[in-house]
Every structure is written in C-alpha cells, then in structure tokens.
C-alpha cells in the first residue's frame with residue numbers, strides 16, 4: 001500500500017522527457033497485437049517475435065536485433081500513427097509536461113513510404129491524441145495565447161484539460177550514408193512548423209563513423225536546428241573527443257568515458273541525458289551504484305533523467321525518478337528540482353521555457369516542496 005502511495009506521488013510530479021525513441025516506447029500489448037496480426041498473415045513467425053519482446057535482459061547487441069524486428073512490425077503509415085498517439089498519451093498519463101520524442105524517418109518503397117510520409121504519419125499521430133491537448137509549438141499559438149497563471153494552476157490540479165508540449169527530433173541511424181543523413185536534415189527543416197526542433201544521432205554504436213554524419217550535423221546546426229548525440233555508449237575515445245569538440249546541445253548516455261573525456265565534458269557543460277534502466281539492462285554500466293549519475297549530480301553538471309525506450313526496457317519516467325531517488329539517497333524535493341532544472345536544456349523556445357517554469361513553480365507550491 002505504502003509503495004502504491006509513493007508511486008502515485010512520483011507520477012503526480014511534473015516531469016520532462018528529453019530522450020525517448022518512438023519505436024522503443026511502444027506498449028508491449030500493442031507490439032504483441034501487431035505481431036500476432038502479421039503472424040496470422042504469415043509475414044513473421046509470431047512465437048519468435050513474442051519471445052524477443054517478452055525477454056527481459058538484453059545485451060546492447062540484442063537490443064538492436066530487437067529494433068530490426070520491431071521495425072518490420074511497425075513500419076506502416078497507419079501503425080506509425082497509432083504508436084505515436086499511444087506513446088504521447090502514455091507519457092502524458094504520467095504527467096510528462098514536455099516531451100521530446102525522437103524517431104528515425106524511414107523509407108520503404110514496397111509500401112510507398114518515404115521519409116516524409118513516415119514523418120507525416122507521426123504528425124498525424126500527434127494530432128490524433130485525445131486524452132490531452134498537444135502543443136506542437138506553432139509560433140502563432142504559443143506567442144498569441146500564452147498560458148495565464150490560472151490556466152497553469154488548473155493544469156496542475158487537473159481541473160483543466162491537461163496539456164503536453166511535444167517537440168520532435170529526427171534521428172540519423174548510424175547505418176545511414178551522408179546523403180541519407182542530409183535528406184533527413186532537410187526534411188527536419190521543412191517540418192519545423194510542425195514541432196520538429198532538432199536532430200539526434202543514434203543507432204548501433206559499433207556501426208558507422210562520426211565523419212559520415214558530420215556534414216549533415218554541421219548543416220543542421222547552421223540552419224538553426226538543435227543537436228543531441230548518442231555519445232560514449234561503447235568505448236571509443238576518438239569518437240567521443242570528436243563529438244565533444246562539435247559542442248552538441250546535449251548528449252545521451254556518456255557511459256564509457258575516461259578521465260580526459262569527463263574533464264572535457266564538464267568544462268564544456270554539455271547537458272547529459274541519463275537513462276539508468278537502459279544502461280543497466282544493456283550492461284553498458286555494470287552496476288547502478290557505479291552509475292556516473294552520482295558524480296555528475298554532485299558536480300552540479302547539467303543532467304536530465306530520461307527513459308530511452310520505455311517499451312523495450314519496461315520502465316517509465318516516474319520509475320526512473322524512483323530508481324535514482326532510492327539508489328542515490330536523494331529525497332523528493334531534490335528529485336523535483338532535478339526535473340524542474342531540465343527546463344533549461346529543452347530544445348524549445350523561451351516562451352515554452354517560461355511556461356514550464358511556471359508549471360513547476362505552481363506544482364512545487366501544491367506539493368509543498
């Protein structure tokens with residue numbers, strides 16, 4: 001009972017999610033249902049997929065094999081729309097007030113899918129959300145109708161329709177070519193008015209070379225897109241150095257850093273997206289009490305707790321806060337302020353930041369923090 005009450009508190013706390021991959025965040029029930037359908041059509045062997053989905057411990061290598069499987073099941077316009085809607089509704093249900101959702105635009109000629117039509121299906125999913133109001137950052141909307149303080153307090157006490165700010169990051173997969181990466185960046189630029197805020201570099205970290213993506217990332221930055229990089233998921237000092245030299249807006253993971261890399265990261269103050277459960281499940285960090293969260297937190301380095309892949313790693317953002325709190329002995333107030341501080345690292349404009357600060361301010365008073 002006590003545990004249940006505690007969980008309710010963590011769920012009720014407003015939170016910011018900055019590192020969530022769409023196809024890693026699908027509900028198990030949806031993935032099983034979609035796989036069963038494909039199994040009945042004979043396109044896949046359902047029991048193989050079921051086994052892979054329900055397996056709990058996966059090496060990093062197995063995780064990327066699972067993503068290939070998930071992509072077979074989900075790469076269809078209608079399904080992309082459905083999973084986007086569900087993923088946003090699930091984050092909103094646990095009081096994520098600002099979500100940066102990332103996904104890799106995919107081309108599949110056999111079903112007439114282009115990177116653009118894939119992304120249009122994602123945006124349709126955002127529009128289909130009906131449990132909560134979705135703010136996609138149309139400049140007119142956010143400039144002309146800022147939230148009044150009573151609307152913000154309503155948001156926090158649940159009397160108004162809830163609202164979630166959603167921004168999209170387009171991911172470059174490390175298997176892609178320079179030309180393909182450039183195509184994604186150009187697509188991102190065309191979709192800025194639909195909530196696209198930046199570019200992410202992700203995918204299997206043992207595949208591909210930094211130099212392949214550098215031209216597209218440089219172009220993205222010149223054009224005003226924000227950039228986050230998966231950095232140091234495996235030991236690769238040369239690549240880590242090159243990535244830090246690039247000065248991205250944020251990095252994800254930072255698991256396999258040596259002393260020199262920590263020094264550099266801290267002096268550049270690049271915010272780190274921390275995904276505790278993901279790092280433990282994939283064994284990129286050997287034990288939770290050895291996680292670099294502690295060192296970065298104590299050094300007051302900018303960090304934000306994130307989920308990575310709620311579906312694949314069976315976690316939630318509230319669960320990540322509970323895990324950090326219990327493992328590192330940080331109380332509710334400290335964790336609340338950690339979430340609040342994440343406002344400073346989002347890839348949206350100052351109007352959104354201001355509104356989010358007010359949401360946290362109201363919630364702090366309500367929660368007596």
Ligand code: 6MZ
Nearest residue numbers: 021022023024067103104171173202203230
């Ligand atoms: C690196 C990851 C990842 O883009 O199809 N992805 N890349 N490290 C991780 N940590 C475990 N988790 C997910 O979502 C799935 C894709 O996100 C990237 C991989 O490229 C994966 O194929 P989307 O929506």
